[in-house]
Amino acid sequence: MEEVNQMTKRIEDEVLLKDQTSLHLNDESNGRTSGGVLLKKGPWTSAEDAILVDYVRKHGEGNWNSVQKYSGLSRCGKSCRLRWANHLRPNLKKGAFTAEEEQLIAELHAKMGNKWARMAAYLPGRTDNEIKNYWNTWTKRHQRIGLPHYSPDVCLQSRQQAQRGVGINGIERGYFELMSKNNDEIQNAIPNSLNASQEFLSYVPKLPDISPNSILLEGYGSSPNCNILPTTLPSHYHHGGSTMPFLGSNGINRNRSYPFDHVWNNASDMIAQSFGVHSPLDHGPSFQSSLPLLSNGYFSTYKPASESLKLELPSLQYPATDFVIESPTQTCGLEPDCSSPHYSGLLADLIHQAKTISSSKNHYSHKSSSSLAMTPSEKADSSTLNVYSTEWDDYIDPVSPFGATSILNEFPAVCAYKSFLDELPPAQASSDDIVKLQSVYQDWTPNIEDQTLSMLDIAWPDGFLASYWFDHGSDAVTTLNNELASKVW
DNA sequence: AACGGGTTCAACCGCTGACCA
DNA sequence: TTGGTCAGCGGTTGAACCCGT
Numbered sequence: 001m002e003e004v005n006q007m008t009k010r011i012e013d014e015v016l017l018k019d020q021t022s023l024h025l026n027d028e029s030n031g032r033t034s035g036g037v038l039l040k041k042g043p044w045t046s047a048e049d050a051i052l053v054d055y056v057r058k059h060g061e062g063n064w065n066s067v068q069k070y071s072g073l074s075r076c077g078k079s080c081r082l083r084w085a086n087h088l089r090p091n092l093k094k095g096a097f098t099a100e101e102e103q104l105i106a107e108l109h110a111k112m113g114n115k116w117a118r119m120a121a122y123l124p125g126r127t128d129n130e131i132k133n134y135w136n137t138w139t140k141r142h143q144r145i146g147l148p149h150y151s152p153d154v155c156l157q158s159r160q161q162a163q164r165g166v167g168i169n170g171i172e173r174g175y176f177e178l179m180s181k182n183n184d185e186i187q188n189a190i191p192n193s194l195n196a197s198q199e200f201l202s203y204v205p206k207l208p209d210i211s212p213n214s215i216l217l218e219g220y221g222s223s224p225n226c227n228i229l230p231t232t233l234p235s236h237y238h239h240g241g242s243t244m245p246f247l248g249s250n251g252i253n254r255n256r257s258y259p260f261d262h263v264w265n266n267a268s269d270m271i272a273q274s275f276g277v278h279s280p281l282d283h284g285p286s287f288q289s290s291l292p293l294l295s296n297g298y299f300s301t302y303k304p305a306s307e308s309l310k311l312e313l314p315s316l317q318y319p320a321t322d323f324v325i326e327s328p329t330q331t332c333g334l335e336p337d338c339s340s341p342h343y344s345g346l347l348a349d350l351i352h353q354a355k356t357i358s359s360s361k362n363h364y365s366h367k368s369s370s371s372l373a374m375t376p377s378e379k380a381d382s383s384t385l386n387v388y389s390t391e392w393d394d395y396i397d398p399v400s401p402f403g404a405t406s407i408l409n410e411f412p413a414v415c416a417y418k419s420f421l422d423e424l425p426p427a428q429a430s431s432d433d434i435v436k437l438q439s440v441y442q443d444w445t446p447n448i449e450d451q452t453l454s455m456l457d458i459a460w461p462d463g464f465l466a467s468y469w470f471d472h473g474s475d476a477v478t479t480l481n482n483e484l485a486s487k488v489w
Numbered sequence: 490a491a492c493g494g495g496t497t498c499a500a501c502c503g504c505t506g507a508c509c510a
Numbered sequence: 511t512t513g514g515t516c517a518g519c520g521g522t523t524g525a526a527c528c529c530g531t
Contacts, residue, residue: 043499043525065516081517082500117519132520133498140496 040074093125
């Protein structure tokens with residue numbers, strides 16, 4: 001069988017060479033000339049490969065423009081270099097990416113953005129082109145189904161890393177240590193290597209501890225349960241047969257049914273209805289043109305597939321429309337207690353979103369508005385807010401992968417967690433972070449709390465539902481689903 | 490089996506920066 | 511300092527392939 005294949009390939013190559021010879025003679029448009037010789041374009045034949053390999057063996061890599069001169073290969077140097085780098089050089093790893101590699105790519109992309117060549121340095125045997133193609137395919141697929149590009153694990157790790165100020169060159173050391181480990185060790189090593197890095201800090205502000213967020217992420221990503229999404233689910237969670245693949249996530253099978261499809265659909269539908277638009281999961285005729293849509297349970301991060309996508313920013317990063325860049329809380333007179341050490345600016349933005357939406361729906365009462373008037377101390381505190389927002393703005397680097405909306409902002413369900421805390425048995429909400437969280441929320445006025453939380457409960461359904469799932473199991477999610485369904489805006 | 494739409498991936502293009510004369 | 515050459519990088523393209531109907 002193998003021989004037959006090789007024979008077939010040889011025949012194909014010969015045919016191709018003949019074709020190319022005729023092209024060489026007859027079709028100037030198919031290539032460029034170099035020194036009077038028409039340079040060939042298009043797919044490489046194995047004969048050409050052999051010539052190139054032979055050349056490199058004799059002359060080494062480099063001097064690609066002299067390949068044609070010395071070997072007679074009718075290819076430009078660029079083409080030769082690319083062919084060698086991507087296909088012919090030794091130690092190239094062929095085949096699909098492993099789960100570990102996928103996880104690593106996600107993490108590296110979260111850190112580096114579209115620096116494919118740099119990323120390739122951390123993936124021995126893989127080429128930048130391969131990684132680029134993989135990532136673009138991946139993001140495209142996620143874009144289509146409205147999922148975040150980063151798994152909760154990656155978000156968690158990124159966030160943890162941002163919170164810790166760890167060794168500045170650790171990333172390099174950490175990853176090379178990581179790559180020297182076997183695959184079993186990689187799963188445990190990845191977070192460590194990330195934690196050993198401070199390179200994130202070039203992109204991510206040193207935020208004050210956002211405990212609610214931490215809690216959410218802890219529940220979502222770092223829980224031992226996090227690695228084990230249920231493989232058998234109640235049938236109603238396989239809603240519409242849609243699949244929600246998640247990248248990596250410590251060996252989670254991709255292309256599995258996402259356990260929250262059902263709930264997610266409900267929540268996003270509710271929000272979409274509130275905006276008078278369709279849910280991204282509602283593949284109705286107007287779907288493609290609906291903006292802003294709630295994708296990832298997150299406003300305005302979704303762009304219709306018909307729009308051209310710029311992927312320089314890693315995931316969900318569409319400029320100037322999301323919560324963080326503009327911190328409008330200072331102008332709207334609606335602020336949480338900024339004196340809280342946990343305040344990040346993100347929270348206020350969420351509240352602002354809530355207020356904006358609520359206002360547009362005329363749900364704001366005079367009473368609630370007045371209850372939000374700033375006290376002198378709050379005004380003083382607003383300087384703190386200014387500091388934070390300024391700090392944050394300073395870190396918004398349009399080139400940075402953590403520019404407009406980073407993966408740190410993919411978990412805006414901070415507020416959502418509170419309402420669940422209220423419902424949780426104390427034993428299940430007993431971390432120090434939860435205490436901090438509660439203290440943050442105690443500063444809130446009930447009116448705004450009610451209004452914003454009722455909205456924000458479903459601001460990140462898949463994220464926090466995942467957390468909820470891990471903590472409470474499918475029955476609880478069913479309850480939660482009912483809870484969501486009962487929310488009226 | 491045929492078709493059409495979606496996906497994958499190899500290869501190309503244009504730009505940039507390093508290097509050198 | 512300037513201009514030319516080269517290697518490398520990231521974005522884009524299009525042919526091949528896959529898959530559902």
